[in-house]
Amino acid sequence: MLATKTIAALATRRVPGSIRLKHTVPDLPYDYNELEPVISAKIMHLHHDKHHAAYVAGLNAAEEKLAEAQHRKDLAGQVALQPLINFHGGGHVNHSIFWTNLIGEKNGGGHLHASPLKTAIEAQYGSLGALSQVVNAKTAGIFGSGWGWVTYNPAIGGLDVVTTANQDMPSTLGHVPLLGIDAWEHAYYLDYNNVKADYFKNIWRVVNWKDVARRYDEAVAHQKK
Ligand SMILES: [Fe+2]
Known part of the structure; x- marks a missing residue:
């Protein structure tokens, strides 16, 4: 499936010959109060800075574990990590779309x-x-x-x-x-x-x-x- 390929590509992305790339939370393309009164700045701070950040942190941690499992040639371990990568990777992708889908x-x-x-x-x-x-x-x-x-x-x-x-x-x-x-x-x-x-x-x-x-x-x- 496309999603599996996308996640697999994310999971194996590296700077050639050196450091594993970490995913980061994209900045909001507007101020936190941009969407008021429909969505408050308070929600935007929590949603972007805490929830989205947690998906990114979870994805980075899962990818580190995946790299370790790949290094050990532990196929079962790699397969067992896929739900975690799908969840956190999906959270990162979905929220990255969501922020740009909105404007005041x-x-x-x-x-x-x-x-x-x-x-x-x-x-x-x-x-x-x-x-x-x-x-x-x-x-x-x-x-x-x-x-x-x-x-x-x-x-x-x-x-x-x-x-x-x-x-x-x-x-x-x-x-x-x-x-x-x-x-x-x-x-x-x-x-x-x-x-x-x-x-x-x-x-x-x-x-x-x-x-x-x-x-x-x-x-x-x-x-x-
Ligand atoms: Fe959300």
């Missing part, structure tokens, strides 16, 4: 401009509002922690809406992620308590459609190659 309302958040993506949304779902209802309904149905996604599905040559459990990535389904909605409690609980539906309703106000449209264009171009 004052900077264009929520505005779907004319683009091939807009055309595709209207052709397949009728309107952005209709798409958001599909996404919110599916994401609300996640049992436990996970993500809701708008994806490009190469199998149908168009947009799709899926959910993934825990930190699984859409690539594990063969889909290209375009927009991710983090449905873990850590993403909303401080602001919305148990009213998760309000978080899902409001987050559309801070979607960076320029970023989503760019990902769509790239996915379509890749498909045509």
